[in-house]
Amino acid sequence: MVDVRQISRRFGDTLAVDDATLSVRRGDFLTILGPSGCGKTTLLRMIAGFLEPSGGHILIDGKPMDDVPAHRRSIGMVFQKLALFPHMTAAQNVAYPLKMRRFERGEIAARVDRFLKLVRLDGLGSRRPHELSGGQQQRVAIARALSFSPDLLLLDEPLSALDKKLREEMQLEFRRIQQELGVTTINVTHDQREALVMSDQIVVMDAGRIEQDAAPEDVYQNPSTGFVARFLGMTSVFSGIVVSQTDAGPTIRVGDREMHGRAGCAFKPDDTVECALRAEQIRILEAGDDGCDTQVVATVEQRIFEGDRVVYQVRVPALADATLYAFDHDPLQHRRHGVNSTITIGWNAADLFAFPVEPAT
Amino acid sequence: MASAQSAPSLFWRLIDGLEALLRRLVPPKRRGVTGWLFLAPALLLVGILAVGLGYIIEYSFHELDIATYRLKDAYSLGNYQTLIERPVYRNVLWRSLLGAALVTAITLFFAFPYAYAMTRTRSAAMRKFLLIALFLPFFIGQVVRAYGWLIILGKQGVINAMLAGLGLGTLDLIYNYGAVIFGLIQYMLPFAVLLLLPALAAIPEDVEMASEGLGANWVSTFRHVVLPMAKPGLIGAGIVVFTLTLTDFAMPEILGGGTTDFVASAIYDSFFQISNAGLGAALSVALVLIGSAFVALFFSIAGSTTLDIGGEKK
Ligand SMILES: Nc1ncnc2c1ncn2[C@@H]1O[C@H](COP(=O)(O)OP(=O)(O)OP(=O)(O)O)[C@@H](O)[C@H]1O
Ligand SMILES: [Mg+2]
Numbered sequence: 001m002v003d004v005r006q007i008s009r010r011f012g013d014t015l016a017v018d019d020a021t022l023s024v025r026r027g028d029f030l031t032i033l034g035p036s037g038c039g040k041t042t043l044l045r046m047i048a049g050f051l052e053p054s055g056g057h058i059l060i061d062g063k064p065m066d067d068v069p070a071h072r073r074s075i076g077m078v079f080q081k082l083a084l085f086p087h088m089t090a091a092q093n094v095a096y097p098l099k100m101r102r103f104e105r106g107e108i109a110a111r112v113d114r115f116l117k118l119v120r121l122d123g124l125g126s127r128r129p130h131e132l133s134g135g136q137q138q139r140v141a142i143a144r145a146l147s148f149s150p151d152l153l154l155l156d157e158p159l160s161a162l163d164k165k166l167r168e169e170m171q172l173e174f175r176r177i178q179q180e181l182g183v184t185t186i187n188v189t190h191d192q193r194e195a196l197v198m199s200d201q202i203v204v205m206d207a208g209r210i211e212q213d214a215a216p217e218d219v220y221q222n223p224s225t226g227f228v229a230r231f232l233g234m235t236s237v238f239s240g241i242v243v244s245q246t247d248a249g250p251t252i253r254v255g256d257r258e259m260h261g262r263a264g265c266a267f268k269p270d271d272t273v274e275c276a277l278r279a280e281q282i283r284i285l286e287a288g289d290d291g292c293d294t295q296v297v298a299t300v301e302q303r304i305f306e307g308d309r310v311v312y313q314v315r316v317p318a319l320a321d322a323t324l325y326a327f328d329h330d331p332l333q334h335r336r337h338g339v340n341s342t343i344t345i346g347w348n349a350a351d352l353f354a355f356p357v358e359p360a361t
Numbered sequence: 362m363a364s365a366q367s368a369p370s371l372f373w374r375l376i377d378g379l380e381a382l383l384r385r386l387v388p389p390k391r392r393g394v395t396g397w398l399f400l401a402p403a404l405l406l407v408g409i410l411a412v413g414l415g416y417i418i419e420y421s422f423h424e425l426d427i428a429t430y431r432l433k434d435a436y437s438l439g440n441y442q443t444l445i446e447r448p449v450y451r452n453v454l455w456r457s458l459l460g461a462a463l464v465t466a467i468t469l470f471f472a473f474p475y476a477y478a479m480t481r482t483r484s485a486a487m488r489k490f491l492l493i494a495l496f497l498p499f500f501i502g503q504v505v506r507a508y509g510w511l512i513i514l515g516k517q518g519v520i521n522a523m524l525a526g527l528g529l530g531t532l533d534l535i536y537n538y539g540a541v542i543f544g545l546i547q548y549m550l551p552f553a554v555l556l557l558l559p560a561l562a563a564i565p566e567d568v569e570m571a572s573e574g575l576g577a578n579w580v581s582t583f584r585h586v587v588l589p590m591a592k593p594g595l596i597g598a599g600i601v602v603f604t605l606t607l608t609d610f611a612m613p614e615i616l617g618g619g620t621t622d623f624v625a626s627a628i629y630d631s632f633f634q635i636s637n638a639g640l641g642a643a644l645s646v647a648l649v650l651i652g653s654a655f656v657a658l659f660f661s662i663a664g665s666t667t668l669d670i671g672g673e674k675k
Binding site: 045048049050069070071073075076077079080081082083084085086087096097100101144145148 | 565567568570571572573574575576577578581585586589590592
């Protein structure tokens with residue numbers, strides 16, 4: 001439904017979006033995930049028609065959008081800072097696109113009612129934005145972006161200003177509304193949890209470039225680059241040298257140890273690689289427990305209590321003093337490893353990702 | 362962090378000391394008084410102004426005694442009657458009001474895009490240029506500027522010299538109403554721009570984009586979003602330009618050359634040419650009243666709710 005083809009945008013010397021290609025199926029919820037400043041807003045604004053691409057094309061329903069101004073595209077957008085009209089009531093905000101698109105009077109009233117109800121704001125239509133709470137303003141912005149039944153909904157981190165609890169509520173709310181209306185949606189966020197919870201498809205961006213485009217589980221379980229592995233989840237990274245490569249994966253030397261891993265490409269011996277390990281895939285082993293492919297002895301450097309889990313930051317002398325992070329979720333064991341105590345940790349070959357070392361940027 | 366705690370910077374210790382001193386000097390109960398103290402200079406100024414106005418009002422009720430050229434002791438409404446009966450004064454008043462209205466409308470019309478461009482341009486150099494172009498005239502006083510226009514527009518001025526050179530004959534570009542209005546607009550423009558700037562800068566670009574994305578072309582966006590959001594700025598700038606123009610003296614004097622007096626010139630003439638302080642005072646009072654009435658009108662427009670996009674009235 002939406003096809004973005006090799007689109008780029010330059011601001012002076014910075015290449016904010018660099019040759020990005022992606023497509024969304026009708027009715028899908030796609031999330032663009034990336035750190036602050038990676039070009040998410042820029043990409044979204046080009047799709048909406050607020051910014052001219054420096055190169056490339058955008059097609060909606062197969063039609064090139066090159067010469068279609070923003071107000072002639074059928075796109076609803078919720079802005080990072082909401083951009084409600086402060087001089088209009090909530091209902092007038094929602095009615096605005098309908099009036100601009102010359103809907104009939106009766107239809108306008110019916111839609112305003114329907115969409116305020118949809119975002120659970122019935123009864124608050126006569127309030128101005130400044131008389132509404134942050135979450136309520138959010139809802140007005142959503143209702144306004146949806147009331148004219150746009151073909152495409154764009155969300156530019158509209159949840160980032162909310163506190164954690166409200167944000168998580170609104171994530172589910174967004175998903176509910178999106179599925180109820182079946183509107184194709186492109187969401188932008190730097191919050192990995194939000195991306196994983198809400199999306200059918202995730203596009204990970206870094207420094208203007210698309211790193212991976214896949215389903216949430218794929219992105220998490222099969223990261224295609226070191227950046228993606230590091231960006232999602234709590235990931236430990238250390239470097240190693242490839243010793244040999246088989247169909248099952250490479251064997252890597254790290255410090256004094258050799259271990260098996262998994263990779264998306266075939267390496268040659270002596271290649272330098274970046275190894276990534278997710279914290280939840282490292283197990284803290286008890287004496288006599290040896291169900292892991294690789295086991296190492298580590299020293300606890302920090303113990304971080306997070307309520308539902310404990311994060312251990314450990315140093316592994318055998319792996320050239322690499323720093324790893326491991327979770328302890330197991331409340332039944334009441335384990336308590338103090339700082340400087342020595343523990344044994346282990347992981348399976350299938351959970352150690354190896355990536356080619358990226359050229360320094 | 363620890364060091365910051367054990368040794369607060371000298372600055373903060375000074376502040377603490379000052380605060381302790383203040384607490385000792387002004388007991389908490391009297392705190393309310395200090396707030397009023399800060400207002401004292403302003404209140405004093407306003408007070409002096411009020412006293413002056415009181416005298417003017419008092420003068421306005423005494424007619425001139427032609428025999429002694431002093432104001433009579435008896436109170437009367439004679440001066441006000443003169444204002445109403447003599448067409449000269451009605452004309453002057455009408456001319457001033459029309460001038461103020463014209464100048465306000467035209468100045469805002471030109472100031473708005475200027476201020477808008479200044480807040481929206483992406484180029485820092487462009488913004489700097491617009492700012493300097495705006496401030497430069499401020500350093501040149503009103504009188505000097507008016508004379509500048511005389512040099513350019515006068516009978517032997519630059520433009521007429523050029524026209525004559527082309528064999529086109531000369532034009533009367535000064536000593537008429539148009540010249541006064543022109544000079545006033547040129548004088549008021551920077552004030553208006555300066556007053557509009559913060560109002561326009563406060564309109565986030567996102568809001569305009571949102572409007573466009575929701576299906577409004579730029580005309581609708583301007584009408585339904587930019588203009589209503591800029592209204593407080595427009596009202597403020599309008600009031601300042603209107604009152605400054607209504608009471609202006611130099612431009613009508615110099616560019617009008619005595620042919621198109623505004624109220625201020627008439628007041629000046631009453632006091633210093635025909636030495637009729639009573640009539641001058643009555644003119645002043647009339648000016649203050651009419652000016653205030655218009656400001657009140659502006660404010661009542663501002664107070665009424667913002668543009669309603671039709672409907673939603675339940
Ligand atoms: N109008 C502009 N002029 C110049 N540079 C810009 C402009 N807009 C964005 N940039 C630059 O382009 C890059 C990408 O910006 P963008 O706003 O798209 O980031 P983002 O991914 O949305 O970040 P965030 O998560 O903080 O909102 C940044 O380096 C930014 O400085
Ligand atoms: Mg952004």
